[in-house]
Amino acid sequence: STISKAESSYIQVGLCSDPALRPDGRALTDFRAVSLETGTAPLANGSARLSIGRNPHDGSGGTEVLAATKLEVETIEDGGEDKGRVVCTVTCSPAAYPQLSNNALEDLQHDLTTIVHTTLSHPSLHPENLKIIPGKKSWLLNLDLVILSDAGNVYDALFMAARAALYDTKVPRTRFVEYKAKKRGPAGGAGEGMDVDDTATEGTSGFDTRQRKHAMDFELLDYWDEGEPLDGRQRWPLCVTLNLVPGAHFLDATLVEEAVAAVRVLVIYAFEAPHVPVVQGMRMLGPGEVTSSQLKTLLKDAEAHARNIFAGLDAKLKEEDVRRNQKASESFEQR
Amino acid sequence: MGSRIEILNEAGFRSDGRRQYELRDLTIDLSRHGEADGSALISHGLTQVLVSVHGPREAKMRSHTFHDRANINVEVVVASFSTGERRKRMRGDKRVLEFASTIKSTFEPVVKTSLYPRSQIDIYVQVLQQDGSTLQACINATTLALINAGIPMNDFVCAVTGGVHSTSPMLDLSTLEENDIPHVTVAVMPKTKKVVLVTMETRLHVERFEEILNLARDAGKILHQEMKEAVLSRASSLVAMGEPITKGQKADDDVIMD
Numbered sequence: 317s318t319i320s321k322a323e324s325s326y327i328q329v330g331l332c333s334d335p336a337l338r339p340d341g342r343a344l345t346d347f348r349a350v351s352l353e354t355g356t357a358p359l360a361n362g363s364a365r366l367s368i369g370r371n372p373h374d375g376s377g378g379t380e381v382l383a384a385t386k387l388e389v390e391t392i393e394d395g396g397e398d399k400g401r402v403v404c405t406v407t408c409s410p411a412a413y414p415q416l417s418n419n420a421l422e423d424l425q426h427d428l429t430t431i432v433h434t435t436l437s438h439p440s441l442h443p444e445n446l447k448i449i450p451g452k453k454s455w456l457l458n459l460d461l462v463i464l465s466d467a468g469n470v471y472d473a474l475f476m477a478a479r480a481a482l483y484d485t486k487v488p489r490t491r492f493v494e495y496k497a498k499k500r501g502p503a504g505g506a507g508e509g510m511d512v513d514d515t516a517t518e519g520t521s522g523f524d525t526r527q528r529k530h531a532m533d534f535e536l537l538d539y540w541d542e543g544e545p546l547d548g549r550q551r552w553p554l555c556v557t558l559n560l561v562p563g564a565h566f567l568d569a570t571l572v573e574e575a576v577a578a579v580r581v582l583v584i585y586a587f588e589a590p591h592v593p594v595v596q597g598m599r600m601l602g603p604g605e606v607t608s609s610q611l612k613t614l615l616k617d618a619e620a621h622a623r624n625i626f627a628g629l630d631a632k633l634k635e636e637d638v639r640r641n642q643k644a645s646e647s648f649e650q651r
Numbered sequence: 652m653g654s655r656i657e658i659l660n661e662a663g664f665r666s667d668g669r670r671q672y673e674l675r676d677l678t679i680d681l682s683r684h685g686e687a688d689g690s691a692l693i694s695h696g697l698t699q700v701l702v703s704v705h706g707p708r709e710a711k712m713r714s715h716t717f718h719d720r721a722n723i724n725v726e727v728v729v730a731s732f733s734t735g736e737r738r739k740r741m742r743g744d745k746r747v748l749e750f751a752s753t754i755k756s757t758f759e760p761v762v763k764t765s766l767y768p769r770s771q772i773d774i775y776v777q778v779l780q781q782d783g784s785t786l787q788a789c790i791n792a793t794t795l796a797l798i799n800a801g802i803p804m805n806d807f808v809c810a811v812t813g814g815v816h817s818t819s820p821m822l823d824l825s826t827l828e829e830n831d832i833p834h835v836t837v838a839v840m841p842k843t844k845k846v847v848l849v850t851m852e853t854r855l856h857v858e859r860f861e862e863i864l865n866l867a868r869d870a871g872k873i874l875h876q877e878m879k880e881a882v883l884s885r886a887s888s889l890v891a892m893g894e895p896i897t898k899g900q901k902a903d904d905d906v907i908m909d
Binding site: 384385465 | 680682683684685686687690697701703705711726728730731732733734735737739742773775777779780
């Protein structure tokens, strides 16, 4: 958003002063209230709805992101890969950016999609259980994020919602189904007038003694079972946006605060084990500059912030798990 | 899946347990969404649609304005995960554009656009979940969002889908029913009893058509009652928020600090 020089200077002076003052009274590293609900799209394999800074009384304002994962079966001929694929897309609802033209909206969508997709589809984060039949079929995981409203800090919201939806995703269990041609013989009733698929024996010579698997298809183990959780659900990264003003950095900026920050540094952290932080990605947005020594301290700060966000989000995700699975089965048993 | 699913069984129940003329669970949420002037989140059963209205405001493109009335601009975004099968809809998708233009032509005669010359009213429709009767949900949500935004209209616009299974008419169809039986979407203005929209893409015998049209008009009146109730309760809660609190009286969100 565009703000006047007077307002920009007013906010900047407040941020650089000691103690730092923000327009809504928060500390520099305070987040607005984050609310999360999983399982909001029952037709999807995993879904989440996350909002930052939504007014609890009338539900207005705030940054709101919907995330949903859908699994599709993909054949190798159609561009699939043995180990499966992860594709992320971000859509901006025109209601979230009412002042942008359609072209500007497409550009913004493209930028956001690129950042999210290149980070989350990286091989280091690839889940193990997206295989179905090696060489033939695999799962394509489509992660769709929709921004319903934007009140600042949209990158953090996108990655949090993505992590929540991926954490919630269940992959259906499959098994191979082998088709073998029936042997023709005088006793076999199938011999007369019935076409038996001979492709299984085509192209093999009598000297070929290899055991060839004829797994052509797969089936679901249980139609009603949602499946097993997506592998690597602890690994999905989170983004910390550090907004920089001379001498300080602050988190979770509102739209006006984002306009004041000369440069924003996005650091995307993953925690494979509780004490092993991995930087999965980093971006700099804005016309400002950062020195390399500044960057070093910023990375350390971002790691500390990321740990806090992880802890909070994980606690909520576990709570949601309990609410949806345990409590649901408990109430079912009580009937 | 083993057994065949019956659209309407002998006992008069539909595939989801409803009766023939029974409408699905209707939930209306008129709380403000984002920075919109008016918004409404409506769900008919599992079909969920969110509509935000911005305006009347200055038009983004001067060339799209009219000298004597407001321009209504409708944009529809269908979430890829809204249906059972993921289908990515591009912005310029013909189906989606047709949808948007249907909504626009439904509301153009209803909204009092002559009160706001040279301005624009933007209606952003976001389809979150689809389980049949999407157009019905979009029109109902748009009506509520426009009312919530305080934009003057001639009347409510209430839409409902009607279908006929051999000779039995049914209302408010789910995806299963929409795929199977001919259906029509009818939008009415309940007070003036005028029909604003009739759209059908399947084939229906002309004798059945009149029957289903009348039924849909009656259903529109029922929806009108629900919608009016939702608007009134929203208005009264807004009024209650604005009332001064007497000293010492504690409201829900107050914290007593010593």
